[in-house]
Amino acid sequence: MGRYVLRRLLQLVPVFLGTTFLIYVLVWAIPGDPFAGKCGDRPCPDAYIAEMRDKFNLDDNIFSQYLQYLGNLLTGDFGETFSGLQVGELIADAYPTTIRLALLALLIEAVIGLAAGIYTGLRGGGFLDNLVLVSTLFLIAVPVFVTGFLVQTFLGLRWGIISPTVSSAAPWSQLVAPAFVLASLSMAYVARLTRTSIAENRRADYVRTAVAKGLSPRRVLGVHLLRNSAIPVVTFLGTDLGALMGGAIVTEGIFNIRGVGGLVFGAIVTKEGVTVTGVVVLLVIVYLLMNLLVDVLYAVLDPRIRLD
Amino acid sequence: MTDPQAVATANAATPLVDAGAPGAPTTLDKPRSLASDAWHDLRRRPLFIVSAVLITALLVIAAFPQLFTSVDPSVGDLSKARDAPSPDAIFGYDALGRDVFARAIYGARVSIVVGVLATALTILIGGSLGLVAGFYGGRADSVLSRFADIFFGLPFVLGAIVILSTFRDVVGGDPVGITSIVIVSMAALGWPVTMRIMRSAAIAARNQDYVRAARGLGASPMRLIVRHMLPNCAAPVLVYATIALGAYIGAEATLSYLGIGLRDPVVSWGVMISEAQTSLRVAPTLLVFPGAFLVVTVLAFVMLGDAVRDAFDPKGR
Numbered sequence: 001m002g003r004y005v006l007r008r009l010l011q012l013v014p015v016f017l018g019t020t021f022l023i024y025v026l027v028w029a030i031p032g033d034p035f036a037g038k039c040g041d042r043p044c045p046d047a048y049i050a051e052m053r054d055k056f057n058l059d060d061n062i063f064s065q066y067l068q069y070l071g072n073l074l075t076g077d078f079g080e081t082f083s084g085l086q087v088g089e090l091i092a093d094a095y096p097t098t099i100r101l102a103l104l105a106l107l108i109e110a111v112i113g114l115a116a117g118i119y120t121g122l123r124g125g126g127f128l129d130n131l132v133l134v135s136t137l138f139l140i141a142v143p144v145f146v147t148g149f150l151v152q153t154f155l156g157l158r159w160g161i162i163s164p165t166v167s168s169a170a171p172w173s174q175l176v177a178p179a180f181v182l183a184s185l186s187m188a189y190v191a192r193l194t195r196t197s198i199a200e201n202r203r204a205d206y207v208r209t210a211v212a213k214g215l216s217p218r219r220v221l222g223v224h225l226l227r228n229s230a231i232p233v234v235t236f237l238g239t240d241l242g243a244l245m246g247g248a249i250v251t252e253g254i255f256n257i258r259g260v261g262g263l264v265f266g267a268i269v270t271k272e273g274v275t276v277t278g279v280v281v282l283l284v285i286v287y288l289l290m291n292l293l294v295d296v297l298y299a300v301l302d303p304r305i306r307l308d
Numbered sequence: 309m310t311d312p313q314a315v316a317t318a319n320a321a322t323p324l325v326d327a328g329a330p331g332a333p334t335t336l337d338k339p340r341s342l343a344s345d346a347w348h349d350l351r352r353r354p355l356f357i358v359s360a361v362l363i364t365a366l367l368v369i370a371a372f373p374q375l376f377t378s379v380d381p382s383v384g385d386l387s388k389a390r391d392a393p394s395p396d397a398i399f400g401y402d403a404l405g406r407d408v409f410a411r412a413i414y415g416a417r418v419s420i421v422v423g424v425l426a427t428a429l430t431i432l433i434g435g436s437l438g439l440v441a442g443f444y445g446g447r448a449d450s451v452l453s454r455f456a457d458i459f460f461g462l463p464f465v466l467g468a469i470v471i472l473s474t475f476r477d478v479v480g481g482d483p484v485g486i487t488s489i490v491i492v493s494m495a496a497l498g499w500p501v502t503m504r505i506m507r508s509a510a511i512a513a514r515n516q517d518y519v520r521a522a523r524g525l526g527a528s529p530m531r532l533i534v535r536h537m538l539p540n541c542a543a544p545v546l547v548y549a550t551i552a553l554g555a556y557i558g559a560e561a562t563l564s565y566l567g568i569g570l571r572d573p574v575v576s577w578g579v580m581i582s583e584a585q586t587s588l589r590v591a592p593t594l595l596v597f598p599g600a601f602l603v604v605t606v607l608a609f610v611m612l613g614d615a616v617r618d619a620f621d622p623k624g625r
Contacts, residue, residue: 011454014454015454015457015458015461016461018454018455018457018458019458019459019461019462022458022459022462023462023470026470026471026474027470027474137607137610137611137614138603138607140554140606140610141554141558141603141604141606141607141610142603142606143558143561143562143565143602143603143606144562145561145562145565145581146581146595146599146602146603149585149588149595153588153592157589242463243463243464245463246462246463246464246465246466247463247464247465249465249466249469249566250465250562250565250566253566264466264469265469265566268469268470268473269473276470280462280466280470283463283466284461284462287461287463288461
């Protein structure tokens with residue numbers, strides 16, 4: 001196990017380097033002047049431009065720029081924006097909110113999606129099964145920003161059940177509605193994935209054996225069926241945490257949540273390249289580590305899968 | 309957006325149905341291939357019929373918008389701004405006094421073209437790389453898979469925003485340029501999923517007897533891939549493509565909504581929704597109509613994908 005994890009961690013290194021380099025090139029090798037509009041209505045003074053070009057090593061070639069950035073990153077230094085703010089502090093301010101939002105969304109999609117999937121998987125056909133199928137189809141078809149607008153307009157503005165925007169402190173109670181919106185799409189996938197998986201495994205030989213041995217239905221379901229059906233669902237949930245954080249841009253925009261999504265979107269619009277690369281680097285790390293965690297979980301769920 | 313993973317995990321490689329099996333208990337005298345078997349099965353599914361009718365209607369709208377409205381979608385009359393629906397303009401007018409119905413009809417073309425081209429590009433890149441990686445295995449496979457991981461690691465929306473804002477100034481205000489950059493950036497982030505599906509199908513097919521037989525007869529790798537592997541690996545990718553098409557149409561709308569996808573001279577449902585958000589409180593119809601078109605379209609493609617997947621998967625019968 002230890003060797004496997006180590007080998008996987010080593011395999012992550014080239015992927016990490018590739019992704020971050022890709023983003024770095026996209027952000028910094030932009031054709032166009034990074035200082036356009038930075039100094040109000042007049043062009044920036046030459047002295048300012050010279051100082052900034054020197055500070056951000058803009059005159060070096062892109063590889064040496066990237067290596068210097070990476071070197072700073074390894075010492076925990078995310079660099080600073082053009083106006084001198086520490087990017088590390090900006091991220092530290094915004095990140096906890098996004099993590100809480102994503103975790104809440106993950107919890108919601110896991111609980112509701114699994115419950116709906118298990119129920120319909122065990123009792124195929126019938127009214128409830130069709131209801132779940134139709135509603136998941138619908139959730140998949142409606143884009144997140146439309147769901148967000150509808151929830152905000154009706155629950156927030158018309159009926160006053162929730163607060164239409166989230167305050168900067170972002171207490172858990174205000175995050176529930178945005179988390180539902182963020183989770184809606186994945187919830188549908190989890191439900192369908194669980195349903196297919198359970199329906200497929202329900203007829204497997206080992207389930208018949210377990211029933212024939214006289215085990216209680218509760219044990220057959222909980223230990224034999226669920227554990228074996230869990231693998232595709234766990235894969236999805238694991239990789240989804242990264243996607244939820246990246247996808248939070250839309251939800252955070254609608255509900256005015258001060259998270260990473262708003263930070264990175266604002267940074268892209270104002271061409272604050274350091275902030276963009278910093279946030280993307282963090283998101284990529286989360287995504288890669290979650291993938292690793294999922295693979296390790298496989299072996300726990302299904303002892304037939306040997307990692308070494 | 310997030311569905312690539314879901315579809316990929318939910319969708320197993322389809323085993324080959326042997327066309328030459330004697331005495332197959334079918335109603336026809338001639339044994340059927342997997343494709344015609346699936347087609348036979350599909351025609352009887354209500355889900356397939358509903359979605360096929362919807363998609364046909366949308367394709368007709370996209371091809372001949374003039375048939376449905378005689379109003380120019382880009383002509384605005386500010387005195388009619390945000391007028392409610394009336395017999396003149398059944399969906400009302402938007403904030404610049406343009407006919408919402410005409411725009412929704414003309415928007416179908418761009419939305420569908422973006423979806424179709426992005427899907428085609430995804431299949432082309434991902435499919436061919438996946439086939440090569442699965443066929444050769446070994447070092448080529450590792451290199452290609454790691455290369456795919458690099459793009460797979462980027463969150464879809466975030467990656468698309470970065471790419472689009474980088475190249476935004478390059479394309480300028482040309483409608484074709486704006487549309488193609490959106491298509492290319494969505495395909496650039498979407499191809500790894502297709503590659504993974506194709507790769508696992510190719511690995512399963514590589515050691516099948518028919519491939520060995522062809523190899524033994526001296527077929528070149530090119531011929532093996534194109535004539536023998538491709539027809540047998542295409543099914544899972546095509547199933548994925550149907551659902552991905554719907555997802556890409558939704559993704560285009562999301563990007564346009566954020567203000568970095570398609571923009572003004574181009575008319576698409578996403579652009580309309582994006583413009584509607586400023587006057588959402590006073591004129592919710594501006595969001596409702598393009599939103600309804602969008603939802604119905606995505607729904608039609610997702611339903612079609614569901615039906616096709618069930619038909620191609622003998623296990624589900």
